[in-house]
Amino acid sequence: MRLVKGNLNIINLRTLQMVINTGSHTAAAKKLGYTTSAVSQQIAALEKALGVDLFERGPRSLWPTPAGLAMSSHADVILRQVARAEDEMHAYASGSQGSLRIGASGTAAAQLVPRALSRLAMRYATADISVEDISLQKGLANSVLEGLTDLGIIYEYSRVPIPRPEGLVLQPLLDEELVVISAAHSAGKTGDKVPLEDFARENWITNEAGSAGAENFLESCQQAGFEPNIGFHSNDFDVIRGLVKETIGIALVPALALGIDRGIAFHRLTDPPRRKIHVAYRASDMNPLLGVTISALREAAEDFIDWTTDAFEVHLDQPVASILAE
Template sequence: MDLRQLRYFIAIVDEGSFTAAAQKLNVAQPALSHNMRNLEADLGVKLLTRGVHGVKPTSAGTKLYEHAEVILRHVAQATEQIRNYSGAPSGAVTIGLTSSVALVAAVPLVQAVRIELPQVSLRVVEAFSGTILEWLNDDRLDFGCLYDVTRSRSFLAEPLVREELYLICPPGEGGDDITFEELAGKDLILPSRPHNLRDRVERGARETCTVINVAVEINGLPQIKALVAKGVGYSVLPISAVMEEWRAGLVSARLIVTPYLHRSVHLCSPRGTPATEAASAVRAIFVRVVHDLVSSGVWPSVLLLDNEEPS
């Protein structure tokens, strides 16, 4: 097994075709097929199957694909880290953001990176916190954002901000603060389990002995906001997630009190994997962007110190 074979293998799986992979890699298709036969012979297992819907990985091929991505990523990181000693940070950086964090921070982050690190290729992936956690554990991200992180052996976590949660209401139904017990009887629109927001609401229900009614489970932030705006029900979100709709009068918001509901956003990176110069530079910009967003009121939240844990 060598790096070229792994690159060929990943391209075939991604493209679902030997022909398309050969075109993408700019190599002859017979050479591609020859390398895959040698790889399968060396490993003693079939990696790819051909069918009417194209080329698919076997179960062994799927596992190799996961390892190959990590191996090639580490090789690229090592190469970039050494090259960066001679100049400005360069190379690829991949970060994972949850939907609500991406909504407020992704655009200013990309703008700042493009201006300050023109040689860095930034990839921002938006996903649920559970998926980001999986990618961090698999070492597929340079860093990512997670909520309410406890100590972990697999990654390092730096607290960033703490957000208060609001009851998001249809337009015209705003008002004063609302106690958690007053959520009883309201048709709630929430993500399905497991999801940090759903967990936080259900924990509040247990703490206050409140029976909540989850009328709709849906895992898309745009869809949740649209349903609330149409009067289908209510949701629980940080105000930053609905800032545009709230200011436009499309939804209303009431701060949840007694108890206050909040969650902490942590910046997490794989433990034991040296960060490239490019990843370190992007991370520093991200932290600065977050501080600027909070200080200017664009991201209504409270900054957390490095040694501060969520309460």
């Protein structure tokens, strides 16, 4: 295939079309907002680039040569394709076209991502937004940095800070309390705040040993002055809630993991440990879908907070989570 020499100028092609359509340099200049001299120069430059006369010039008129008519047909095709390319690029720039890969797991994937995707599907129906379950925090950060995913949702417990790798932007989204959940018959009034040490003698269910959730739990208990009796481990909060409902033990869980099972009650703590949710993306990534997706996730988080205020047996004057400033 012969390589394109790059001698053609889009502006010159548009001028060619206008001169042919109007029949003169002067009329074309008025339509285009150029001077007559500028139009003449553009046509001359195009003829020089192509190596052929495009117009036959008479004393007071000009008309296209066979080469000029042929080039006009080519210009029609080229300019239509350029217009399509411009429209498509505008769509990519606005976020209505393009793709974004989200990496998420756990409670944010269950509570926030579906609500956000619902909004995005209505606003950016032609965009390709996909979700992949990536459970490990380090794996998720690396997945974003290596370009395997574009946007990750990362958890950070208050007593277990996470690393900030170079090139990875962590934008805060949600700050949530950790609350104690127990079987409903053992509960006090929903929303009442009690110290964590009140549960020192209980049997506990917590996340897998070595996980950020488990480390945060142990640090919290240590600060409250007791060593917890741990009977079961799971990183699946659905499993944890099931065990709690069957009175196997109690658990310390983030607000997003509460659910709404009437067989379970929760107890707010006077000095609760907390968990932050960040969205992570590459500093070099200029994908316009990033911003609109983060906005949709923020709206989903606001919906969740509103829901928790009245989802339980009593109205919560203070919500169990809050939106973090960008």
